[in-house]
Amino acid sequence: MGQSRGVLGVQAAVLAAVLLWCGVSSGVSAQWQTVVKNAGISTMHAAVTHYGNVILLDRTNIGDSQLPLPAGVCRKNPADRADTNDCTAHSAIYSPNGNKIRPLFIFTDTWCSSGQFDGSGKMVQTGGDADGLSKIRNFSPCGDNGGCDWDETNTPLQAGRWYASNQQLPDGTQAVVGGRNAFTIEYVPANGRGQYQLQLLKDTNDAQNDNLYPYVHLLPNNNLFIFANRDSCQYNWQTNTVVRNYPTIPGEPRNYPSAGSSVMLPLYSPFNGAEVLVCGGAAAGSFSNPGAMMPASNTCGRINPLAANPGWAMETMPQRRTMGDMILTPDGNVIIINGASKGSQGWGYASDPVYTPVLYYPGAAAGKRFQTLAGSGTPRLYHSTANLLPDGRILVAGSNTHQFYTFTGQFPTELSIEAFSPPYLGGERPGLTVGGIAYGKAFTATVTYGGALNGNIALNMASAPFVTHSYAMGQRLLALAVGKPVAAGAGKYTVDATAPPSGTIAPGGYYMIFAVANGSPSYASWVKL
The missing domain is CATH 2.60.40.10 (Immunoglobulins)
Known part of the structure; x- marks a missing residue:
């Protein structure tokens, strides 16, 4: 085990903050700050609560983490593959004010699960693997000094969902879409509704299952834009019918495990139009042949789902990228951050980390929309995250390219947390x-x-x-x-x-x-x- 990530001094390491100024010759100056050297867990899922603190979540079925639970608290789970009496945390709450980490207790396996905040600000977290496959979990946030924790409900999902996607709806429920071998949509809470077949998920289920973690966006007309693999449709969630299908995006597969990303671009008043951006992915067959380390996609596609004759407008990114996170910025642009230029998602399936984020300017002319920024020196590959903080920084965490916590090899399990300050934070702030x-x-x-x-x-x-x-x-x-x-x-x-x-x-x-x-x-x- 590498000494810098070893068990020594977890409590002290969690609070350590190291300022780093990083610049590359091709990049615009930006600030990277290592805010936590050792969070104790590697962050697979993350969400910022309305208290400004951040839910960190990993899978549970991996043995001990480096973040102890409170004295006397242990997960005694006979279904656990690695440790049936685990006294360490696999979830935590991170407080940017003071860089504090508080362990949280979660029992069932959250590996590759999904979630979203509901109308009350409660995190509704669904599915996972093993004993977590059909689980619904809730987390009601509290302030930095509160004692809130996970609540695992007794109401199961109607289908086991591993690699599904959630979307909060105007009626206060969430659509839970897809998952491995789950070609349906269901709603949480169900309110009497069942499961509804979605042919798109069946049709895009290729040999790699490149239809997982489908991209789901709520459009201004109250329908859902759902994208899987290279195809997409508009779905009326009230009648559970497909309204229209869209042209296939050119290029490579885009969804897990090929791992592109997607955002709905900013909506402008009077909110009667929308555009969806899909960037990155992996070469066809990359997941099935990981040793080849095929070059990742270098393209983005942009579509207006509400247009009379929608089609994909294609653009070329400054670098190839798989596993890139796309974050909408406070000034209305997009940051693409994290990932690799070869391979796909999977344990050890990618190489050549992409350290440099890029800014994408939706309002600029085609061909002039990308700006390369200064990079971090920390690889953020499989199982990493990026979230916008209330202060405008981007919180970057995670990266575990191994089945369990492994601190040797080319890309060891990453326990640090960084904050990236884009160029828009360089001026006088109102x-x-x-x-x-x-x-x-x-x-x-x-x-x-x-x-x-x-x-x-x-x-x-x-x-x-x-x-x-x-x-x-x-x-x-x-x-x-x-x-x-x-x-x-x-x-x-x-x-x-x-x-x-x-x-x-x-x-x-x-x-x-x-x-x-x-x-x-x-x-x-x-x-x-």
């Missing part, structure tokens, strides 16, 4: 004060900004997705309708705005709202719809 908001209602935000304004102040709302396996479930960014800023004293402005019109545009729950002045975002204020 301050923001905003009260409660309600669907379709006008509200006023107070913004402080010491510099000279170059244009209006934007107010952008970002959801807090559940991130796993290169896909951020439930991620959306809304650019609100705003008036011109009105001076209200030295360096102070009021901005009149209108909240999203309905749960179709912004499903109920907590959102981060950012004020953006001259391209620089404020620290987020949490609002609840």
Whole structure:
């Protein structure tokens, strides 16, 4: 076991923070900070709660982690493959204020599971492997000094779901889509509904199962855009029918285990249009032939699902990438981060880590949308995550290319957590004060900004997705309708705005709202719809 990741001094190591400034000749300057040298667990799933702390979650069926549970607390699970009396944690809550890690207790196996926050701000976490295959788990967040923990319910999923995707809906339920050998959609809570077959999932189930962790986006017309492998459809979740099918995206398979990623680009008031971006993936057959280390995809496809004749507009990324995470930024762009340039997802199935993130500017002209940023020196490969924090940084964690925790070899299990500060954090940042908001209602935000304004102040709302396996479930960014800023004293402005019109545009729950002045975002204020 490597000494830097060994058992020694876990409590001290968890709190250690080391500042690193990284630059590469091809990259734009940006700040990387190692905020936790040893979190005790390797993060496979992550989500930011409305308290600003972060749920970290790994699989349970791997033996001991390096984060002890409280004295006398152990997982006594006879179904565990590695340790039937495990006294270490496989989930934790990370507090960015103070870099504290608190262990959480979870019993059933969460390997390759799914989840999303519901309208109350509770994490609803579904499926997994082994004894977790049909499990529904809840986590009701609390502040940094609270004692909240996982609650594993006795109501099972209607089908075992491993590698499924969740999407919060306007009626307060979640659609749970697909999974290995699960070609159906179900809803949590079910509210009397059963399972519904989705032919797309059957038709895209190739030899590699490249239809896993399907990309699911709630469109402004209240239908779902569902993408699996290289194909996609528009699905009416109220009638459980396919409304239309879309052209096949050119290039390589895009979903797990080929591991591209997808976002719905920011929605702008009056919220009657949408575009979906899909980037990266692996060469066909890469997962079936891992020794070949085939070059990953270097393309992105962009489509307007609500257009009369939608088609894919293709672009070339600055580098090939599989297992890249795509994160919507507070100023309305996209960061692509993590991953490798060869291979696919799988234990030891990828090589040539891509250290440099890229910024994608949706509003720029075709051919001028990518900007390469400065990179970290830490490989983030299989089972890594990236989440937007309320302060605008990107929290990057995880990477375990092995079945169990392994601290030897080329790509050892990674227990550190980093925070990446993109270039938009380099300017003077505004301050923001905003009260409660309600669907379709006008509200006023107070913004402080010491510099000279170059244009209006934007107010952008970002959801807090559940991130796993290169896909951020439930991620959306809304650019609100705003008036011109009105001076209200030295360096102070009021901005009149209108909240999203309905749960179709912004499903109920907590959102981060950012004020953006001259391209620089404020620290987020949490609002609840």
